[in-house]
Amino acid sequence: MLSKLQISCLAAMTYACTNAYAQSSVTLYGVVDSTVEMVRTTGANKGSDVGTTGREVSNSSAWGIKGQEDLGGGLSAIFQIEYGYNVNSGSGPSARDQFVGLQSAQYGTLQFGYLTSPMRGLGGKLNFIPGSTSIANDIGVMTTLNGTQTNLNARLANSIMYTTPSLVQGLTAQVVYSPGGGNTSPTNSSVSGTAGTPTNGMYALGAGAQYAKGPFYAAYAYETRRDQDLLGAGAGLSGASSAGMGVAATGYSNDWEHRVAIRYEANIFSIGSTTFGVGWDRLGSNGTFGSGKVAGDGQTYRDAFSVAVMQKVGLQEFIFNYAVSRPLSCSGAATSGQCSAAERSHTGAQQMVFAYHYWLSKRTMLQGYISRIHNSSFATYDFDTNPVVSSVAARAPGASPVGVGLGIRHYF
Numbered sequence: 395m396l397s398k399l400q401i402s403c404l405a406a407m408t409y410a411c412t413n414a415y416a417q418s419s420v421t422l423y424g425v426v427d428s429t430v431e432m433v434r435t436t437g438a439n440k441g442s443d444v445g446t447t448g449r450e451v452s453n454s455s456a457w458g459i460k461g462q463e464d465l466g467g468g469l470s471a472i473f474q475i476e477y478g479y480n481v482n483s484g485s486g487p488s489a490r491d492q493f494v495g496l497q498s499a500q501y502g503t504l505q506f507g508y509l510t511s512p513m514r515g516l517g518g519k520l521n522f523i524p525g526s527t528s529i530a531n532d533i534g535v536m537t538t539l540n541g542t543q544t545n546l547n548a549r550l551a552n553s554i555m556y557t558t559p560s561l562v563q564g565l566t567a568q569v570v571y572s573p574g575g576g577n578t579s580p581t582n583s584s585v586s587g588t589a590g591t592p593t594n595g596m597y598a599l600g601a602g603a604q605y606a607k608g609p610f611y612a613a614y615a616y617e618t619r620r621d622q623d624l625l626g627a628g629a630g631l632s633g634a635s636s637a638g639m640g641v642a643a644t645g646y647s648n649d650w651e652h653r654v655a656i657r658y659e660a661n662i663f664s665i666g667s668t669t670f671g672v673g674w675d676r677l678g679s680n681g682t683f684g685s686g687k688v689a690g691d692g693q694t695y696r697d698a699f700s701v702a703v704m705q706k707v708g709l710q711e712f713i714f715n716y717a718v719s720r721p722l723s724c725s726g727a728a729t730s731g732q733c734s735a736a737e738r739s740h741t742g743a744q745q746m747v748f749a750y751h752y753w754l755s756k757r758t759m760l761q762g763y764i765s766r767i768h769n770s771s772f773a774t775y776d777f778d779t780n781p782v783v784s785s786v787a788a789r790a791p792g793a794s795p796v797g798v799g800l801g802i803r804h805y806f
Contacts, residue, residue: 418464422806424457428481429528429761429801433782439771439792444782451780452480453528453801456490462497470497472505491549503557511550512568512602513617519655520673521715522704523749523763527779529797530763532717534778535745536675536698537651539641540722540732541774541786544649544679546617550598564607570617572598597621609659618650641694641722641732643681651677666706673700673717683727692728696720696741711751718744719775732772732791743775744768757805766796 434446458476473494479486493507537547555570600617659669678695700717721742724733749763774789782795
């Protein structure tokens with residue numbers, strides 16, 4: 395038999411647990427993706443093409459937990475812990491968004507951790523492939539300098555981000571900062587190795603604004619990452635004959651990017667809704683190019699544009715996406731390799747994608763797509779997360795990747 399004291403303690407514990415549960419929530423969520431693809435390259439200018447290769451890939455499969463606790467007065471504590479994994483090979487986990495913070499409808503949201511910056515978040519608005527990094531995505535063309543990643547489309551480590559409440563109806567803004575702390579390794583990038591001797595340590599700074607009202611969405615983002623020094627950090631670009639030499643600064647660097655995306659949904663046809671999207675991206679690298687006596691200040695940048703349309707018909711989605719990256723613009727000591735006068739006018743690329751989705755339920759989608767990047771004779775663009783040739787230095791200039799895929803994607 396339980397004593398009155400024991401019963402009172404159990405009652406108090408039950409009340410406390412029930413009260414805490416009522417004020418907080420934790421959600422387990424994720425996505426599982428498996429796609430079979432056939433890929434190859436054609437039209438290599440130097441070197442050789444890659445023959446047809448079959449593969450199974452896992453496009454942005456991930457799981458995570460997120461939650462919040464009501465602190466009273468309209469203030470909540472929030473957190474998220476998310477990891478990616480590869481369902482095809484069982485490898486992983488790899489870190490994705492992870493943060494803790496405070497949220498208020500009146501004062502906005504403050505987050506600390508490993509975050510999706512405004513720049514990266516806006517990248518997902520450039521096409522209509524939901525949360526996927528498949529070859530049907532135009533990330534490789536829209537977010538690289540001739541195939542060389544500057545990591546401004548990657549999550550930002552050691553970061554602090556503030557998001558405003560609604561400034562006017564539908565308008566919000568963000569600012570994000572990551573202090574370098576005198577680091578000499580590229581802690582804010584996915585590149586390993588030593589970044590040389592930064593002037594004041596690496597840091598990153600970004601900002602963005604979005605306006606969403608009814609069928610209309612428009613957003614702008616800017617980000618700069620100082621002293622990533624990607625070539626010096628060993629980004630697979632190791633010598634004067636390297637495919638990417640002259641694209642990103644080798645000594646001191648200031649890598650930067652501007653991005654705009656606009657979407658509009660209309661009911662043009664009686665069979666379903668039509669969504670249009672356009673995007674613009676200017677990506678560049680300023681700093682020290684070359685080495686030894688030939689080292690000097692320079693700049694490289696390029697403009698990229700995209701146009702997409704998605705037609706929904708019941709449970710089906712028909713998607714067309716076109717993206718183009720203009721040739722590199724180079725100045726100062728950056729005019730070497732693919733930035734030389736003989737090559738830079740031939741460093742543009744175009745991508746065309748046709749995709750089809752069929753939703754078996756609100757959580758399960760079948761997908762099929764065909765995607766082709768047409769590289770100019772000295773261009774080295776490739777698909778993003780699952781390129782045909784991973785190392786930029788190993789890509790044959792002018793080799794144009796093409797692929798088809800069929801798969802299934804499930805959300806939980």
